[in-house]
Amino acid sequence: MKYIDEYRNSEIAAALVRRISETVTRPWVLMEVCGGQTHSIVRYGIDRMLPQQVELVHGPGCPVCVTSLEMIDRAHAIAQRPDVIFTSFGDMLRVPGSRGDLLTLKGRGADVRVVYSPMDALRIAQENPARKVVFFGIGFETTAPANAMALYQARRLGVKNFSMLASHVLVPPSIAAILQAPGNRVQAFLGPGHVCAVMGWREYESLCEHYRVPIVITGFEPLDILEGILMAVRQLEQGRAEVENQYVRAVSRDGNRAARDLIFEVFEVGDRKWRGVGSIPKSGYRISYEYREYDAEKIFEVDAIDTHEPPQCISGLILRGLKKPCDCPAFARQCTPQTPLGATMVSAEGACAAYYQYGRHLDTDGRAAEDCAASGGR
Amino acid sequence: MCLGIPGEILEVREDNGLRTGKVRFAGITREVCLAYVPEAARGDFVVVHVGFAISKIDPEEAARAYRVLEELGQTAELTADASNPEGGREIYRRVP
Numbered sequence A: 001m002k003y004i005d006e007y008r009n010s011e012i013a014a015a016l017v018r019r020i021s022e023t024v025t026r027p028w029v030l031m032e033v034c035g036g037q038t039h040s041i042v043r044y045g046i047d048r049m050l051p052q053q054v055e056l057v058h059g060p061g062c063p064v065c066v067t068s069l070e071m072i073d074r075a076h077a078i079a080q081r082p083d084v085i086f087t088s089f090g091d092m093l094r095v096p097g098s099r100g101d102l103l104t105l106k107g108r109g110a111d112v113r114v115v116y117s118p119m120d121a122l123r124i125a126q127e128n129p130a131r132k133v134v135f136f137g138i139g140f141e142t143t144a145p146a147n148a149m150a151l152y153q154a155r156r157l158g159v160k161n162f163s164m165l166a167s168h169v170l171v172p173p174s175i176a177a178i179l180q181a182p183g184n185r186v187q188a189f190l191g192p193g194h195v196c197a198v199m200g201w202r203e204y205e206s207l208c209e210h211y212r213v214p215i216v217i218t219g220f221e222p223l224d225i226l227e228g229i230l231m232a233v234r235q236l237e238q239g240r241a242e243v244e245n246q247y248v249r250a251v252s253r254d255g256n257r258a259a260r261d262l263i264f265e266v267f268e269v270g271d272r273k274w275r276g277v278g279s280i281p282k283s284g285y286r287i288s289y290e291y292r293e294y295d296a297e298k299i300f301e302v303d304a305i306d307t308h309e310p311p312q313c314i315s316g317l318i319l320r321g322l323k324k325p326c327d328c329p330a331f332a333r334q335c336t337p338q339t340p341l342g343a344t345m346v347s348a349e350g351a352c353a354a355y356y357q358y359g360r361h362l363d364t365d366g367r368a369a370e371d372c373a374a375s376g377g378r
Numbered sequence B: 001m002c003l004g005i006p007g008e009i010l011e012v013r014e015d016n017g018l019r020t021g022k023v024r025f026a027g028i029t030r031e032v033c034l035a036y037v038p039e040a041a042r043g044d045f046v047v048v049h050v051g052f053a054i055s056k057i058d059p060e061e062a063a064r065a066y067r068v069l070e071e072l073g074q075t076a077e078l079t080a081d082a083s084n085p086e087g088g089r090e091i092y093r094r095v096p
Helices: A010-023 A035-044 A069-079 A102-107 A118-127 A144-157 A171-180 A193-199 A202-211 A222-238 A257-266 A289-294 A315-319 A351-357 A367-375 B059-071 B075-082
Strands: A028-034 A054-061 A084-088 A111-114 A132-139 A162-168 A188-192 A215-218 A243-245 A267-274 A278-287 B005-015 B018-024 B029-033 B045-049 B052-056
Touching: A010 A222, A028 A035, A028 A171, A028 A193, A028 A222, A035 A054, A035 A222, A035 A351, A054 A171, A054 A222, A054 A315, A069 A084, A069 A102, A069 A132, A069 A162, A084 A102, A084 A118, A102 A111, A118 A132, A118 A144, A118 A162, A132 A144, A144 A162, A144 A257, A144 A289, A144 B052, A162 A267, A162 A278, A162 A289, A171 A188, A171 A202, A171 A278, A188 A193, A188 A222, A193 A215, A193 A257, A193 B045, A193 B052, A202 A215, A202 A243, A215 A222, A222 A243, A257 A267, A278 A289, A315 A351, B005 B029, B029 B045, B029 B052
Parallel strands: A028 A054, A028 A188, A084 A111, A084 A132, A132 A162, A188 A215, A215 A243
Antiparallel strands: A267 A278, B005 B018, B005 B045, B018 B029, B045 B052
């Protein structure tokens, strides 16, 4: 068990795997929603420790990956303006749009800056009153409180040269879209721990009830993920479909009230296009009418953008758990992190990028080939 | 992207009307916005995401994890943790 050795708590991991094996009696397909969980699973080889009957498929929870090409191209158009300082998280700035990534623009003279927090972007605006500072605000519900606070503070402090290109996505509508999709294989979810730290899990209770699917709110450490899998498999075997919380140390049913209040002051729910998936109704936050003077989409008029994705990319099927990276003929051939064809390869948390980073395409020990071959149809 | 890093609050203050503080992570100390964890004080552990504490870590739940571990019959691991001088600080690492 070469992967188990990488655990700090390898005996406990082994005990959890044994417990999962003792519990499972038939095949089940589980999806981890969050890209951070996907990363942990591939890094530690958790999917390979599990009994054959438990299959993990990888969800859409990488906000950098699912940010639409149109939005990235819009970001390019804004960043190229000489009066603009364009800011975002480093991994977002590295995602290629139709004409290269945003950091490449920097090489051509655009003022593009990586920030750790949206508050850093606000500070840049305060320090550069003659320039327009735009923050590319992406993320799931976890990041929304930070982005909301940047806009709230900008208004409170009267910072007029700060705005946000908001492209927020929401987890529950994406879970519903996966479950409604024809050919869905997912029977249970590991829920996103940090999204629920903010939002709580009430929305997930109605998903469980409506679709009869277990959801276990799960953390990000390898042992969290193994315990989440055990809890989900127990529910499936017992015929239950409830929200359970594995990540008790950080998540409560109501989440973070103060953070949610500010989110709903600054943002409102709207339809959102997801890269690789398409438009999902009510699946994103946009800047509310009250904060429209901070909305970069309204401040900078950008012409209609026409984009097209390479037809051979199957990231849409991967994001819905219908395929895995190894099922794609382009994976690790035409499509690599340096030359990504689509959503799941553009950021380290995408399933394809994680498979690539941890060498799943290089393994020749038989087990890997078997994993890849079996993953589509098992 | 939804990375949340656990850290210990070392100091709380107001900065431009915003509740802010110093938080210590594994090796470094950083300024963090504490506006969303009004109940968290010095010595508490919080989960930090892009410069914001989004959740206080419940030390009782972290401790409970050790009891569950005992039920699993993995007490050797507990002893190993207790002998680790850093182990006691890592209350965020739930041991099922």
